[in-house]
Structures are given as C-alpha cells and as structure tokens.
Amino acid sequence: MSLAVTSTSRGRHYEALPVAIFLVLALAPLAAAFGAETYLLGLFTRVMIYGIAALALDFICGYGGLVSFGHAAFVGIGAYTAGIFSAHGITDMAITLPVALLVSALFAWLTGTVCLRTKSVYFIMITLAFGQMIYFVAGSLSPYGGDDGMTLKLRSTLFGFPVLQNDRALYYAVLVFLLASYLLCRAIVASRFGRVFRGARDNPTRMATIGYDVFRYQRVAYVIAGCLGGLSGFLLANATEFVSPSFMSWQRSGELIIMVLFGGIGTLHGAIVGAAAFLLLEDMLGGITENWKLIFGPMLVLIVLFARGGLLGLTQSLWERLRRG
Amino acid sequence: MAEPVPNPVLRIENLRKSFGGLVVTDGVSLDINAGELHAVIGPNGAGKTTLINQISGTLEPSSGAIYLNGDDITALPPNRRAERGLARSFQITSVLPRFSALENVALAVQARSGSSYQFIGRADRESALNDAAMQALTEVSLDSRADILAAHLSHGEKRALELAIALAMQPKLLLLDEPMAGTGPKESERLIVVLQRLKGRFAMMLVEHDMNAVFALADRISVLTYGRILASGAPAAVRADPAVMTAYLGEELE
Amino acid sequence: MSLTLLIVQTLNGLQFGVLLFLIAAGLTLVFGVMDFINLAHGVQYMLGAYLAVMFYALTGNFLIALVLALAAALLLGLLLEFTVFRHLYDRDHLEQVIATFGIILFLNQGVKVVWGAAPLSLPIPDMFAGTIVLSPGILYPIWRLMIIGAGLAVALILYLLVSRTRVGMLVRAGATHARIVSALGIDIRRLFMIVFGFGTMLAAFAGVMIAPILSVEPGMGDSVLILAFVVIVIGGIGSMRGAFIAALLIGLVDTLGRSFSIDILRLIMPPSPARTVGPAIASMLIYVLMALVLYFRPAGLFPAKGR
Ligand SMILES: Nc1ncnc2c1ncn2[C@@H]1O[C@H](COP(=O)(O)OP(=O)(O)O)[C@@H](O)[C@H]1O
Numbered sequence: 001m002s003l004a005v006t007s008t009s010r011g012r013h014y015e016a017l018p019v020a021i022f023l024v025l026a027l028a029p030l031a032a033a034f035g036a037e038t039y040l041l042g043l044f045t046r047v048m049i050y051g052i053a054a055l056a057l058d059f060i061c062g063y064g065g066l067v068s069f070g071h072a073a074f075v076g077i078g079a080y081t082a083g084i085f086s087a088h089g090i091t092d093m094a095i096t097l098p099v100a101l102l103v104s105a106l107f108a109w110l111t112g113t114v115c116l117r118t119k120s121v122y123f124i125m126i127t128l129a130f131g132q133m134i135y136f137v138a139g140s141l142s143p144y145g146g147d148d149g150m151t152l153k154l155r156s157t158l159f160g161f162p163v164l165q166n167d168r169a170l171y172y173a174v175l176v177f178l179l180a181s182y183l184l185c186r187a188i189v190a191s192r193f194g195r196v197f198r199g200a201r202d203n204p205t206r207m208a209t210i211g212y213d214v215f216r217y218q219r220v221a222y223v224i225a226g227c228l229g230g231l232s233g234f235l236l237a238n239a240t241e242f243v244s245p246s247f248m249s250w251q252r253s254g255e256l257i258i259m260v261l262f263g264g265i266g267t268l269h270g271a272i273v274g275a276a277a278f279l280l281l282e283d284m285l286g287g288i289t290e291n292w293k294l295i296f297g298p299m300l301v302l303i304v305l306f307a308r309g310g311l312l313g314l315t316q317s318l319w320e321r322l323r324r325g
Numbered sequence: 326m327a328e329p330v331p332n333p334v335l336r337i338e339n340l341r342k343s344f345g346g347l348v349v350t351d352g353v354s355l356d357i358n359a360g361e362l363h364a365v366i367g368p369n370g371a372g373k374t375t376l377i378n379q380i381s382g383t384l385e386p387s388s389g390a391i392y393l394n395g396d397d398i399t400a401l402p403p404n405r406r407a408e409r410g411l412a413r414s415f416q417i418t419s420v421l422p423r424f425s426a427l428e429n430v431a432l433a434v435q436a437r438s439g440s441s442y443q444f445i446g447r448a449d450r451e452s453a454l455n456d457a458a459m460q461a462l463t464e465v466s467l468d469s470r471a472d473i474l475a476a477h478l479s480h481g482e483k484r485a486l487e488l489a490i491a492l493a494m495q496p497k498l499l500l501l502d503e504p505m506a507g508t509g510p511k512e513s514e515r516l517i518v519v520l521q522r523l524k525g526r527f528a529m530m531l532v533e534h535d536m537n538a539v540f541a542l543a544d545r546i547s548v549l550t551y552g553r554i555l556a557s558g559a560p561a562a563v564r565a566d567p568a569v570m571t572a573y574l575g576e577e578l579e
Numbered sequence: 580m581s582l583t584l585l586i587v588q589t590l591n592g593l594q595f596g597v598l599l600f601l602i603a604a605g606l607t608l609v610f611g612v613m614d615f616i617n618l619a620h621g622v623q624y625m626l627g628a629y630l631a632v633m634f635y636a637l638t639g640n641f642l643i644a645l646v647l648a649l650a651a652a653l654l655l656g657l658l659l660e661f662t663v664f665r666h667l668y669d670r671d672h673l674e675q676v677i678a679t680f681g682i683i684l685f686l687n688q689g690v691k692v693v694w695g696a697a698p699l700s701l702p703i704p705d706m707f708a709g710t711i712v713l714s715p716g717i718l719y720p721i722w723r724l725m726i727i728g729a730g731l732a733v734a735l736i737l738y739l740l741v742s743r744t745r746v747g748m749l750v751r752a753g754a755t756h757a758r759i760v761s762a763l764g765i766d767i768r769r770l771f772m773i774v775f776g777f778g779t780m781l782a783a784f785a786g787v788m789i790a791p792i793l794s795v796e797p798g799m800g801d802s803v804l805i806l807a808f809v810v811i812v813i814g815g816i817g818s819m820r821g822a823f824i825a826a827l828l829i830g831l832v833d834t835l836g837r838s839f840s841i842d843i844l845r846l847i848m849p850p851s852p853a854r855t856v857g858p859a860i861a862s863m864l865i866y867v868l869m870a871l872v873l874y875f876r877p878a879g880l881f882p883a884k885g886r
C-alpha cells in the first residue's frame with residue numbers, strides 16, 4: 001500500500017516535468033542528426049512505444065491498485081493484429097488500428113470479467129496466466145510463423161499513403177500517440193470516472209456502500225488500459241517490422257511493471273521516464289556484458305529493498321533535501 | 326406501486342445468519358417506520374454489526390428477507406441498495422484515506438447526480454458536487470477541515486466524516502454503527518445534537534452503547550442478545566422490562 | 580490403438596499433474612502462511628535439476644545426487660530467505676513480485692554462466708530404466724511411474740504432516756488466521772523458515788525427478804511456475820487439498836487436450852483447419868478451465884476461510 005501515492009496536489013516542478021519530457025522527446029531527433037541517428041531514433045521510438053504500454057499499466061496499477069502481470073498480452077495482440085493483416089496484404093491504418101484496439105478491448109473485457117472478480121494476489125496470478133495463454137496461442141499459429149514469428153512486408157499506410165515508411169515520420173507519429181495517450185490518461189484520472197476508479201482502490205467496500213458498482217468501473221478502466229497496450233503493440237510491430245510471441249512473454253509483462261516502478265508508480269509521466277530508464281539501462285548493461293541480467297536482477301532487489309518510490313521518488317526526495325539545505 | 330397501507334421504510338423478516346456453527350443473527354424481525362429513530366442496543370458480540378452488514382448488503386444472510394420501502398432487497402448488492410436510499414456508517418471507520426474530506430463526501434454526492442462514466446472534465450472542480458459536499462460537511466461541523474486528507478483527520482473527525490458521507494447520499498434510511506465509539510464526551514454531546522437535528526428527516530437505525538445518546542434520541546429501542554431480539558418498544562417500556570434489566574441494562578443504569 | 584493411446588496419455592497427464600503438485604504445494608504453503616508471492620519458486624525447481632546433474636557427474640550415483648541436490652537446494656533457498664525474502668514479507672505484493680522477478684533474472688542467467696546455455700541431461704537410474712508392460716500391447720516407461728508414485732507418496736506425507744503434527748496445525752492456522760497465530764506468541768519467523776525450506780525442497784525434488792526425462796536448461800522453471808499459479812488459483816490459495824486436485828486436473832486436461840484436440844476437431848471440421856486450430860485450442864484449455872472455475876468460484880475450489 002505504501003508504494004502508490006496519488007498526487008492530486010502536484011507541486012510546480014512536478015508539472016514542469018511532463019513538459020520537459022515531451023520537449024526532450026520532440027527535440028531528440030534533431031540532436032540525433034549529429035550522429036548515430038538510426039540508433040538513437042530507433043531507441044527513442046522504442047522508449048516511447050513501451051512508454052505507452054507502461055503508461056497504461058501505471059493507470060490501472062498506480063491509480064486503481066490493479067497489479068496486472070499480463071499486460072504484454074495486449075502489446076502482443078496489437079502487434080499480431082498488424083502482423084496478420086499485413087500477411088494478408090492489408091496495411092491501411094484506418095482499418096487495422098481500430099481492429100487492433102477492438103480486439104485488445106475485447107480480450108480485456110473478457111479476461112477482466114474473470115480477473116476483477118478476484119482480489120490482489122489472485123489478480124496478479126490470473127493476469128499472468130491469461131498472458132501466458134495468449135503467448136502460447138500466438139506460438140501455435142503456424143500460418144503466422146508459430147514460435148518464430150513473422151516479418152511484416154510493409155509498415156502501416158494511411159488511406160494508401162506510406163506515412164510511416166520514413167523512420168523520422170514513424171518517430172513523430174509515435175510521439176503524437178504517446179502524447180495523446182498521456183493526456184487521455186491524465187484527463188481520465190481527474191475525471192468523475194477516474195475519481196471513482198481511484199476511490200475503489202482506497203476502499204472498495206466504502207465505494208460500494210455509497211452506490212458504485214466497483215467491478216464495472218474497474219472493468220472499463222481495464223479495457224482502456226488494454227486498448228493502450230494494443231496501441232503500443234501495433235506501433236511496435238510497425239517499428240520493428242516484425243512480430244513474435246516473445247512480445248507477450250511473461251518476462252515482457254514483468255519488464256513493463258519494472259518500468260512503472262522505475263518511474264515511480266502513480267504519476268503517469270513517470271512511466272515514460274521508467275521506460276526510458278529501463279531500455280537505456282538494458283542497452284548500457286548489455287554493452288558491458290552479455291550477462292547483464294546478473295547485474296540487473298540484484299539491482300531490482302536492491303531498488304525494492306532500499307529505493308521506494310522509484311527514480312522520480314528518489315530524485316524528488318534528493319531535490320527536497322537539497323532545497324532545504 | 327400504490328400501497329393501501331404505508332409500508333415501513335425497513336422491514337426485516339426472520340433474518341438468520343450463521344458462521345459455521347455460530348448463529349449470530351437468530352430469527353430477527355423488526356420494522357423501522359418513516360422518520361423513526363430506532364435504536365438497537367445489546368452487549369458486544371450480540372450481532373449488531375452483523376445485522377447492519379446484512380441490511381446494507383456487505384454480508385449475505387443465511388435466510389430471511391429484507392424489504393426497503395416494500396421492495397425485497399435481500400439479494401441486491403450493496404451499491405443497488407445505496408441507489409435505493411440506504412446509507413450506513415461503519416463501526417470501524419471506513420473512509421477513503423487518500424482523498425480529502427471534501428472529496429470523500431463529493432464522491433457520495435457524485436453517486437447520486439448524473440453519470441460517473443464521464444472521462445473528461447475535472448471532477449474536483451464541479452461546483453455542484455463540491456457545494457453539496459460542503460453542505461454535508463457543515464452539518465457535522467467539519468467544513469473547516471474540508472481540504473485535509475481523510476487519513477490525517479483525528480478519530481472524532483473521521484467519525485463525523487462518516488456521517489457526512491452518509492448524509493450526502495440523501496438517504497431514506499440511515500444505519501449508524503456506534504457513531505460515538507471512541508469519541509470523547511464533548512464530541513459525543515455534539516454528535517447527539519447533530520442527530521437530534523437530523524431526526525425526522527429520514528428513518529434511522531442507531532446502534533450505540535452510549536445510553537445517554539440512546540435514551541435522548543430513540544423513538545423505539547430493540548434489545549439484541551445472542552442474535553435475538555429480547556425486547557422491543559418505547560424507551561420507557563424497554564427500560565422497565567425486567568428481562569432487559571437483568572440481561573443487559575441493569576448494571577449500566579444504576 | 581486409440582484406447583492404448585488414451586491410457587498412455589492419461590498416465591502422462593497424471594505424471595505431469597503430480598509434478599505440478601510438487602511445485603504448487605510449496606508455493607501455496609508459502610503463500611498461504613506468509614502471504615508472500617514468490618516468483619522465484621520456479622527457479623528453485625530448475626536449481627534442483629541442475630544440482631542433481633552436477634552431483635551425479637561427481638558421484639555417479641543417482642540416489643546420492645538426489646540427496647545432495649536436495650540439501651544444496653535447501654541451503655541456497657535458506658540463504659535467499661535470509662538475505663532477501665524475509666525483508667519482503669510485510670511488503671506489497673507488487674514489491675514482492677519485482678524483487679523475486681529480479682532473482683529469477685539473476686539465477687536464470689547465473690545457471691547459464693555456470694553450466695552453459697546448452698541443455699543438459701541426467702540418466703535414468705539403471706534400476707528404473709526401460710518400460711514395463713501394463714497390459715498386452717501397452718508399454719510404459721518405469722521412470723514415469725516412479726514419478727507418479729513418488730508424487731503420491733509426497734502428497735500422503737504432506738497430508739499427514741499438515742493434519743497430524745504441531746507445525747502442520749500452525750501451518751493450517753497460519754493459512755487462515757496468520758495474525759492470530761503470530762498474536763499467540765508463536766515464533767513466526769521460525770515457522771516461516773520451516774515452511775519456506777520445505778517448499779524449496781519440494782520444488783527441488785520435482786526438478787530432480789523430472790530431469791531424466793526432460794532437458795535441463797535455463798528458464799525451465801518459468802512456464803512451470805505459471806502453471807503452478809494456475810493450479811493454486813484453481814485449488815484455492817493456501818489449500819493443500821485444492822492444490823492436489825487442481826494439479827491432477829490441469830495435468831490431465833493439458834496432456835489429453837494436446838494429444839486429442841486435432842482428432843476431436845476433425846470430427847467437426849476438415850483435417851487441414853483442424854491441424855491449425857487444434858494446437859491453439861489445446862494450449863488455451865487449462866486457462867479456459869481456470870477462467871470457468873474462477874467465474875463461478877472466485878476464491879477457487881477449496882477456498883481457505885477468512886481470506
Ligand atoms: N466473518 C465472521 N466470521 C465468523 N464469526 C463472525 C464474523 N463476523 C462476526 N462474527 C461473530 O459474530 C458475533 C457477533 O459479532 P458482531 O455482529 O460484530 O457483534 P456486535 O456488533 O454486536 O458487537 C461475534 O461473536 C463475532 O465473533
């Protein structure tokens with residue numbers, strides 16, 4: 001319980017942070033032009049794509065107390081929708097994206113109906129299990145590459161135009177989607193709906209006795225988060241021009257949780273920072289040794305044991321200590 | 326819908342609840358009429374909270390029936406009962422700790438005014454909700470603490486907040502589970518005054534150990550021991566009932 | 580022919596179920612008593628297998644390897660408990676998940692570094708190698724029967740321990756009323772260590788027993804762990820009886836589903852789509868089963884009271 005803090009009264013430097021994050025993301029391609037452009041563009045595109053998925057997870061986890069360990073399933077569903085359509089020669093986003101969102105929503109609605117009747121640790125295990133189910137189903141789709149996955153023939157088009165073909169165009173498209181997702185989540189959290197959803201985390205019994213059907217609100221929120229996960233997967237398939245069951249392995253779900261935790265749970269923009277921190281760290285440690293998980297694993301343990309509140313929480317407390325002198 | 330005789334607001338018929346072998350509600354039947362304040366007293370462990378839990382829907386009875394304004398609500402979930410005008414407070418304070426006092430109450434107002442499936446627009450800036458919430462806070466003299474997080478309120482203030490949340494629901498029937506438990510004599514006095522003012526606006530069931538409060542407020546009293554109603558009637562009659570004297574009231578009145 | 584296959588696959592399903600039970604039993608105990616969600620339980624199963632391979636290479640004797648592997652797994656488990664887990668018991672489930680996830684990453688990689696990424700194998704002890712004739716025309720590997728037997732024996736021992744001993748009584752009480760048990764002045768730390776050590780040994784035992792018929796490789800504990808979760812969720816967290824029944828159920832449904840889904844689908848559709856759809860449906864079966872059980876009984880088949 002101690003981890004999540006809803007900040008209804010955000011400080012001023014708190015508001016500055018999301019603005020700064022998006023400014024950096026908007027300007028990054030310009031800086032990238034001076035060197036290692038493809039590498040940096042690719043990396044930041046991935047950061048933003050995972051940022052969308054992590055954002056969605058932070059929305060249900062940080063504000064609703066619903067710790068989902070199967071969120072990569074939605075990423076996989078979004079990616080496979082794009083992939084399967086592409087295998088049949090359909091690439092127009094006007095068709096494929098809505099379908100990807102719809103399928104994600106449907107999966108969220110169905111599994112949410114089961115998961116959300118249960119509590120805390122059951123919820124963790126069941127979301128994990130459903131995630132694994134989708135993983136195995138994807139692996140059994142032999143027409144679409146089975147365990148090996150498949151490459152996409154073409155990135156998505158819009159009304160026939162190859163709008164995402166250029167890496168930079170893809171980058172900015174992803175940025176727009178990220179910004180839209182962020183603003184959407186922020187608006188929802190503060191809305192009537194969001195207030196009920198947050199209340200349900202604090203005290204579901206109380207919410208029920210003042211007249212809210214907690215389960216329905218949570219399910220709607222779960223569907224929203226599922227859609228955003230699907231969006232993330234859809235973009236990921238476009239960025240990598242490849243889909244495979246590994247997109248939805250349970251380790252991926254774990255990594256999404258780690259991103260949320262890294263950024264500090266229950267802040268939304270923190271999820272983006274967390275995604276960046278995770279992917280950069282993975283890249284950095286991976287550059288040092290192929291056995292980077294030997295370092296990363298214990299790091300996670302140490303963070304949990306000693307740095308509650310994630311990176312943002314850590315910097316914030318350092319910042320406050322500095323200001324007080 | 327047209328009923329020949331006015332229904333009681335609450336009617337409980339032969340309610341039973343057992344946990345394993347332990348019978349905690351043992352054939353309870355009682356009525357609460359419109360505007361009436363019905364006190365339920367009884368020693369600890371008599372089954373008072375269990376009774377309230379069954380009426381409010383957080384606990385399923387083993388058998389029996391509960392009617393609210395003539396409608397059978399025995400199988401309804403708590404939220405549907407709340408929609409029909411049933412509000413309650415909890416013996417063990419149950420508020421939303423990470424919300425301000427005002428938002429705690431505003432959520433109760435929100436539940437009764439328009440849809441909560443609105444995804445944009447800041448709820449905390451809706452003046453209609455905030456005004457109504459503030460009014461409820463004022464009723465319990467908590468208006469000066471509106472912006473404090475519920476987690477940071479004192480025990481007495483949390484008790485008052487519970488009451489404000491219930492009031493904001495504009496209930497037809499209010500169930501109060503030991504609203505004075507753990508509060509000082511001063512706060513109890515104040516709460517009695519508040520309840521006195523509210524009396525008559527809606528029906529109330531008051532579970533309370535504070536006999537001053539009970540005899541000052543109640544129109545009728547039911548005495549519950551071992552899950553059964555031992556006696557039920559006007560305060561004076563209950564006070565004079567020899568069975569009640571020996572079973573329960575005796576020591577406390579002397 | 581088809582009946583033979585049915586019998587063989589039913590036995591395979593039982594064997595798989597028994598294996599799942601060995602893993603799920605420890606998990607459900609640890610969770611039930613300590614309210615601690617331990618993702619690293621699966622790597623303890625993997626460690627059991629690796630340690631057995633290592634000790635077998637050193638001693639050349641399966642039984643000695645088994646005993647040494649169990650002892651070593653227990654030591655490693657207690658080391659983990661001492662250094663990490665005991666600081667997590669009173670934390671969020673989310674924090675427990677992250678920290679134990681970190682341990683999985685570390686151990687999976689560590690195993691790769693120490694023993695290499697290539698799959699290893701452990702020979703079946705000579706005594707139990709080969710097959711026996713169950714009935715005319717039905718051959719079955721003896722080692723698989725050994726696994727079934729060992730698993731059932733462990734289930735019986737567990738049942739006796741939990742229902743007849745003092746520690747077992749505390750475990751039962753702890754699974755339903757952890758607070759009351761600690762309020763009674765029982766040394767809860769010690770109880771936790773005993774339960775945890777026991778769970779670790781059970782997982783390691785499963786790893787050793789399965790090593791002769793499965794390749795021993797990094798990450799082998801991960802998917803088993805998730806199946807064990809499905810088992811304890813269906814059975815009801817904290818319930819040993821639930822874990823046993825659910826494990827056999829999952830083992831049978833999964834095994835039979837995988838071997839017969841295509842045949843069954845061919846009854847209602849042409850062979851080619853049946854070959855495509857069959858495996859997909861088979862891989863979903865146990866999760867659909869879980870969904871159905873939870874839809875009707877959100878706390879599982881044998882819910883522990885008071886949770
Ligand atoms: N969930 C439960 N499971 C088992 N016994 C319960 C449960 N809830 C209450 N009880 C028992 O029911 C009896 C009545 O409790 P309660 O209704 O809280 O009494 P009161 O409010 O009158 O003090 C007590 O003996 C209590 O231990």
Ligand SMILES: [Mg+2]
Nearest residue numbers: 373374375416
């Ligand atoms: Mg009580």
